[in-house]
Amino acid sequence: MRHIISVLIENEAGALSRVAGLFSARGYNIESLTVGVTEDASLSRMTITTRGSDNIIEQIIKQLNKLVDVVKVADITEGSHIERELMMVKVDAKDSATKDELQRLADIFKGRIIDVSDDIYIIELTGEGEKLDSFINALEEKIIIETVRSGATGIARGKKALQV
Amino acid sequence: MKLSGAEIVIQSLKDEGVEYVFGYPGGAVLHIYDAIHNQSDVEHILVRHEQGATHAADGYARSTGKPGVVLVTSGPGATNAVTGIATAHLDSIPLVVITGQVTSAFIGSDAFQEVDSVGISRPCVKHNFLIKRAEDIADTMKKAFHIATTGRPGPVVVDIPKDITDPNIKIDYEYPEDIKIRSYNPTVQGNQRQIKKAVELILAAKRPMIYSGGGVVLSNASEELTTFADRLGFPITQTLMGLGAYPASGKNFVGMLGMHGTYEANMAMHECDTLVAIGARFDDRVTGDIEKFCPHAKIIHIDIDPSSIAKNVRVDIPIVGDVKHVLVDMSKELKLAKTEPDAKALESWWKQIKKWESGNCLRYDKNSALIKPQFVVEELHKVTGGDAFITSDVGQHQMFAAQFYGFNKPRRWINSGGLGTMGFGLPAALGVQLAHRDEVVACITGEASIQMCIQELSTALQYDLPVKIIMLNNRYMGMVRQWQEFFYESRYSQSYMKALPDFVKLAESYGHVGMRIEKPADVNSALTEAFAMKDKLVFMDFITDQTENVYPMIAAGKGHHEMHLQAECVPTQSSDRELA
Ligand SMILES: Cc1ncc(C[n+]2csc(CCOP(=O)(O)OP(=O)(O)O)c2C)c(N)n1
Ligand SMILES: [Mg+2]
Numbered sequence: 001m002r003h004i005i006s007v008l009i010e011n012e013a014g015a016l017s018r019v020a021g022l023f024s025a026r027g028y029n030i031e032s033l034t035v036g037v038t039e040d041a042s043l044s045r046m047t048i049t050t051r052g053s054d055n056i057i058e059q060i061i062k063q064l065n066k067l068v069d070v071v072k073v074a075d076i077t078e079g080s081h082i083e084r085e086l087m088m089v090k091v092d093a094k095d096s097a098t099k100d101e102l103q104r105l106a107d108i109f110k111g112r113i114i115d116v117s118d119d120i121y122i123i124e125l126t127g128e129g130e131k132l133d134s135f136i137n138a139l140e141e142k143i144i145i146e147t148v149r150s151g152a153t154g155i156a157r158g159k160k161a162l163q164v
Numbered sequence: 165m166k167l168s169g170a171e172i173v174i175q176s177l178k179d180e181g182v183e184y185v186f187g188y189p190g191g192a193v194l195h196i197y198d199a200i201h202n203q204s205d206v207e208h209i210l211v212r213h214e215q216g217a218t219h220a221a222d223g224y225a226r227s228t229g230k231p232g233v234v235l236v237t238s239g240p241g242a243t244n245a246v247t248g249i250a251t252a253h254l255d256s257i258p259l260v261v262i263t264g265q266v267t268s269a270f271i272g273s274d275a276f277q278e279v280d281s282v283g284i285s286r287p288c289v290k291h292n293f294l295i296k297r298a299e300d301i302a303d304t305m306k307k308a309f310h311i312a313t314t315g316r317p318g319p320v321v322v323d324i325p326k327d328i329t330d331p332n333i334k335i336d337y338e339y340p341e342d343i344k345i346r347s348y349n350p351t352v353q354g355n356q357r358q359i360k361k362a363v364e365l366i367l368a369a370k371r372p373m374i375y376s377g378g379g380v381v382l383s384n385a386s387e388e389l390t391t392f393a394d395r396l397g398f399p400i401t402q403t404l405m406g407l408g409a410y411p412a413s414g415k416n417f418v419g420m421l422g423m424h425g426t427y428e429a430n431m432a433m434h435e436c437d438t439l440v441a442i443g444a445r446f447d448d449r450v451t452g453d454i455e456k457f458c459p460h461a462k463i464i465h466i467d468i469d470p471s472s473i474a475k476n477v478r479v480d481i482p483i484v485g486d487v488k489h490v491l492v493d494m495s496k497e498l499k500l501a502k503t504e505p506d507a508k509a510l511e512s513w514w515k516q517i518k519k520w521e522s523g524n525c526l527r528y529d530k531n532s533a534l535i536k537p538q539f540v541v542e543e544l545h546k547v548t549g550g551d552a553f554i555t556s557d558v559g560q561h562q563m564f565a566a567q568f569y570g571f572n573k574p575r576r577w578i579n580s581g582g583l584g585t586m587g588f589g590l591p592a593a594l595g596v597q598l599a600h601r602d603e604v605v606a607c608i609t610g611e612a613s614i615q616m617c618i619q620e621l622s623t624a625l626q627y628d629l630p631v632k633i634i635m636l637n638n639r640y641m642g643m644v645r646q647w648q649e650f651f652y653e654s655r656y657s658q659s660y661m662k663a664l665p666d667f668v669k670l671a672e673s674y675g676h677v678g679m680r681i682e683k684p685a686d687v688n689s690a691l692t693e694a695f696a697m698k699d700k701l702v703f704m705d706f707i708t709d710q711t712e713n714v715y716p717m718i719a720a721g722k723g724h725h726e727m728h729l730q731a732e733c734v735p736t737q738s739s740d741r742e743l744a
Contacts, residue, residue, distance in 0.1 A: 069347055070347055
């Protein structure tokens with residue numbers, strides 16, 4: 001099963017390598033990993049998407065907790081949560097028909113064209129991974145020049161929060 | 165107080181109450197060595213190889229319960245220390261290892277003797293630090309000692325760039341009394357509800373078994389464990405790391421378990437209905453095939469490390485906490501309980517265990533014309549009154565030591581169980597002897613293992629450390645040879661060393677006493693003579709039977725009930741046994 005694990009970790013040099021090293025040393029899989037600072041500059045928040053049996057996920061959470069720099073860990077897929085990923089796609093908008101089609105698709109997917117230059121469009125889209133996949137599938141393959149995705153981040157709904 | 169960074173490093177050690185630093189100098193730590201030179205509170209022990217420093221500090225730590233301290237230079241100094249750090253890590257031994265680093269401005273430039281020590285050590289430490297400012301040294305040292313010694317102990321590396329130890333830059337020094345790390349709060353007390361549940365299960369058991377490990381030793385819970393086992397009258401087995409916590413001579417001890425454990429211990433594991441695992445981590449050398457492990461048992465697991473619980477084996481009642489605290493609470497709960505263990509069921513369970521015992525699985529040929537390694541260990545027990553500190557290396561001799569010495573106290577059996585590091589025994593013995601100047605310390609080793617850190621014989625002379633080296637010389641990497649005999653049709657690929665040194669002369673050239681013993685009849689008298697030389701290191705080269713194997717044995721992929729026994733040790737009921 002796919003799980004999204006949120007980690008609050010001391011914002012120190014080497015923190016990321018401790019987490020990445022843990023996953024590779026123990027043979028756990030990482031689908032994506034994102035990291036950024038939080039409202040408290042001394043803390044970073046990581047979001048790791050991974051797959052594994054219940055046993056493996058349990059071990060991943062325990063092993064993360066065991067890292068001295070890790071303050072809190074939660075598997076947000078355990079409860080109701082919101083998941084988002086940001087994607088930017090650079091496409092070749094050579095003729096007006098393509099331009100129209102791209103505008104239409106962007107509207108359907110609630111995306112935005114954020115840059116236009118020399119018949120090149122950059123479209124920005126956020127959503128769950130599957131929605132981003134569908135958007136890519138909806139585009140004509142040969143017009144895609146470049147795709148960049150942030151990897152998933154997520155947050156629990158309601159009062160539940162990952163705090164110190 | 166105003167001190168330089170280098171002085172702060174040493175002053176922090178003083179303020180931690182550190183007696184010895186095991187180390188080796190080099191460019192990146194010269195400022196620190198200069199600070200060592202100017203004081204006498206912390207004694208520096210100069211080893212001959214950084215691996216030796218880490219093992220010596222490790223032996224000091226295992227035998228005292230206090231953290232071992234190591235100081236090495238950058239680059240090769242740090243990489244040489246890695247084996248010892250990993251050894252301590254796998255056995256959860258508290259070490260603080262200070263590594264010098266190149267000057268901050270050079271970090272990342274492939275400077276002379278630069279390695280990424282924090283990166284290299286990361287997978288084999290509990291935690292590590294790269295200090296960036298002299299102002300952070302004192303706090304970081306405090307944190308390092310705190311992390312190394314609390315919770316599940318382990319090694320901590322502190323990497324210190326040379327420039328921040330500059331003797332010309334003095335800053336305010338104050339060693340913190342205590343330190344709070346918000347992300348690090350090990351659980352000490354066990355959950356009361358779980359403890360209650362565990363006690364209920366224990367009292368309902370018909371075929372109970374206690375399986376205890378190194379965690380009991382680390383938590384200094386030997387007394388509590390002994391009281392617990394004796395109060396209940398339950399059979400108890402111990403892992404290689406746990407030996408001595410419950411005395412080998414205690415009435416409930418059924419021997420070590422696992423790959424080379426006793427038949428009775430392993431059979432009792434297989435047949436028990438309730439397993440109380442205490443400070444043990446279900447290592448693969450202990451469990452054998454996990455699919456066949458304790459098929460009938462409900463399992464209670466007490467451990468300070470939550471990640472040890474349910475890692476390899478499903479557990480019915482997990483209790484996270486310090487073993488000592490949990491055992492105290494369990495004993496209280498037992499006192500409050502209205503029921504007693506089922507005496508009748510226990511009696512018939514013990515009857516069954518005695519039957520397994522009757523096969524005498526550790527039997528060996530006492531009439532052999534050749535020296536049997538087991539015999540040497542048994543005689544060693546006699547000559548030392550069973551009360552020596554015994555370190556060991558890795559191989560058959562290690563297993564014979566574990567099986568035959570009979571440890572009655574914790575912290576007396578000092579070996580690399582988790583990593584299985586050849587070369588550990590001699591330097592570890594030096595650390596033990598430094599901590600226990602008036603006690604008897606012996607290192608049981610093999611002719612292959614001893615050569616991995618033989619240079620430390622020189623350190624032993626420098627510091628007058630009269631350890632006794634008991635080398636069981638079978639002219640083979642015996643454990644490798646045994647596997648090749650069993651599993652590779654006796655193709656002894658590279659397990660024989662053709663050119664061994666004359667160990668007697670070797671010992672003498674290092675300034676020690678050497679002895680060669682070739683006949684069984686001489687074993688006792690030679691040991692007596694050697695141990696009478698109280699202020700001498702004596703290197704005893706016992707020429708032993710080359711063909712001896714360690715029995716019993718559970719082969720890889722086999723269960724506890726599928727032991728490989730010596731032919732003559734078949735228990736009375738043949739249905740109890742299956743050959744691997
Ligand atoms: C550093 C290291 N290298 C290799 C091994 C693999 N190994 C385990 S036991 C052994 C042989 C040990 O021989 P010896 O010290 O003579 O002991 P014996 O088994 O003969 O008693 C070897 C090579 C190891 N444990 N450690
Ligand atoms: Mg040998």
